[in-house]
Amino acid sequence: MKRILPVLTLLFATARVQAQQEDSLMIRRIADEILVNGKAYDNLRQLTKQIGGRLAGSPQMVKAEQWGLALMQQSGADKAWMQQCMVPHWVRGGKDEMWSTVIVSQKKLSGPDARIENKFYDVVALGNSVGSGPNGVKGEVMLVNSFDELEKRKDEVKGKIVFYNYRFNDKFINTFHAYRDAGQYRGQGPSRASKYGAVGVIIRSLSNATDNSPHTGATRYDSAYAKIPAVAVGLRHADGLAEYLKNNKVYMTIKTNGKFLPDTIGHNIIGELKGTEFPDEIITVGGHLDSWDNCEGAHDDGAGCVQTIEILRALKAIGYQPKHTIRFVLFANEENGLRGGNKYAEEAKANNEKHLLAMESDAGGFTPRAIGFSGTEQQYAKVAAWKTLLAPYGCTEIANGGGGADIGPLNRALKTPTASLNPDPQRYFDIHHARTDVFEAVNKRELELGAINMAAFIYLVDKYGL
């Protein structure tokens, strides 16, 4: 026995090295296929340039669904279908506007900032915002830097337009932390101001960009208070307005045209590669097909959609036959409802499906840096060991914690482990929900490398389970 053990240990070690080499070669094959024959970039061009922004309920949503279904079929899915769900149908309804009307100047400014009356600001209504009516809402602008300040000065709010000038915190290295930190003003700001009688809300765009494009995104009204119009203002204009307010009173008019039409029919677009050994165990990978209407939704989340389809195409192209069933999903209505993600989870639960993993790409098509993973500690230890296989392709970290909005419901319904592609976050909030989120902001190889790392991770989960 004493002589057999070392031999067995050696055999296991050899087998492990051999498996690692096999995995390394397989991932290299996937990478070569995507880098040399990749279609993700051209597909993204089609989605962004031929269809464009595609908010839930819009005609572009319908076009994008057809595009996605056809592409799933062309890319080699064994089966592709549309999973119906009802989606909200908010429309912007026209151009959002904001301009200063009356100024009570306590101190004259000189230079380019001096002209402030009838100054038009670059704004965009927040998603879900109500319309102001044809004459707009008018009021004195009250700048607050935080909810704390709002609460302290709540008696001053009545009849005013509250301007939340909370800044994106540049000190966060990961810009998603700054987004989370500032995001509450977009989500809760309108209702918290309305509670004290505000007639409208301006928020500083959730961004650290160097330009002046305003950034939209969903707000959530608290039904206890009147719904008031809410716009985001570009950062340079936010700075200018804040500067002016130091010494002056500014009266502003905000004109928005948003409204909800009745809920309408939308779809998750699903393609499938059937598993050869465990056809009833499902690995889901996806992004969301909808985007805001004021942009092309190239990074958010056209990138995630074309990466998802590229993984399907590449696995099929190299003749890979998965052990488990892999589902490629373009989710509906992530931006202002999450109805697609909810529907996917509901059906999975109703059908007693077994889900091994759900993975999402919804943080931009930038150069990949990490895979995020949420599961048991044992599962995390297992996937973390794959780091050396992914590192050559950019994901030098397997982060403990990862998922996405669309796959959250599946996790909650079935305790499915979730994973995310974590690309470099520095450029994301420059363009997120702004008119600058266009095809030209995406780099072909960065997009492809994202798909490669996701495909490699899925391959490893398919081979070794969790």
Added chain:
Amino acid sequence: MKRILPVLTLLFATARVQAQQEDSLMIRRIADEILVNGKAYDNLRQLTKQIGGRLAGSPQMVKAEQWGLALMQQSGADKAWMQQCMVPHWVRGGKDEMWSTVIVSQKKLSGPDARIENKFYDVVALGNSVGSGPNGVKGEVMLVNSFDELEKRKDEVKGKIVFYNYRFNDKFINTFHAYRDAGQYRGQGPSRASKYGAVGVIIRSLSNATDNSPHTGATRYDSAYAKIPAVAVGLRHADGLAEYLKNNKVYMTIKTNGKFLPDTIGHNIIGELKGTEFPDEIITVGGHLDSWDNCEGAHDDGAGCVQTIEILRALKAIGYQPKHTIRFVLFANEENGLRGGNKYAEEAKANNEKHLLAMESDAGGFTPRAIGFSGTEQQYAKVAAWKTLLAPYGCTEIANGGGGADIGPLNRALKTPTASLNPDPQRYFDIHHARTDVFEAVNKRELELGAINMAAFIYLVDKYGL
């Protein structure tokens, strides 16, 4: 003794943890200073938009030198000076042109590619290229995919224009490997074709961009052969020409106007923070001030220059007093001569200077991924242990091997260890030496994070030595 040893071990371990915490806090201070008060981005805007391309010997070089010197002084250098060196003075001399003249068609094409006679190609002469004379050079285009093919078909070369269509290899994950692989065609291509009687050379641009901008860069003539005009062609035009040549003969005219004027005076721009403990031991950090003339030289290497100055500014702003002398250097003439780097090393050697480390940023202002380091194994082991301190800021790797063109001479003269900032390489060759290397291609935070990681590394070398 048995009881003292564990206590001592514990004390050392505690001291080490404390030192790590101190370092972590100091790096956080540097990072906050750069992220909140950073001037690198605005400085880069000045350099690129007010001065622009600044090839050695050009009037823009002189302006850039003055700009750099003033900025070193404003940013807090104890001392700033210009180190004179003679630099080559190549001028492009006018617009580079290439057009097809006579076509012998064996197979008619249809569609947009059909019109090939008198088709103008998007080209740029390689740096150092000779002029063609006012009438240009004319010849039949001979496409070769490699030097091997050239050698095999050397008898066909006489009187022709050789078109090296060697592709950037998309399979390399690190694009610098693809650049090194394809770079020989730009460097040696003209003389190797001239050896067999070619009258001109076209090279496929050294890039994997999705656009058609041609990429220049230095070529090196072998004095044994006639110097012939050489241009780089944009990738889409290269593909189109290659496609056409499958079934047709194409005669091309190339017109270039390049020439060398007499060598002229240039300068390295140097700022210094004097060391408090080891003033005679020098840490050098730098980038190169020159750039090609057909672009703004924003990533190559305006980024390295403004990062260098930002490190000076930030260390001074937080009141850091280095133990060693730190020199901040904007090197002259990296692109087509390396006279600045050579001069710096010569003077260091002549003055018996002691150099602890030289570090360079010359791979673009993109999001940082690694620090490269070249020194002894012992030194590498020491710096590699700093990885956990840098990782939160993006450099998740300390790579074994690093340096830069400008600090190479110092390494050869004094065996000085060298280091480099290794940013993400995916976007670099999209814009490298092309008209698209402009300020707008640089992201503020990515640029700043590069400076942060370099500053942190320099701080650690200053504190702990090598």
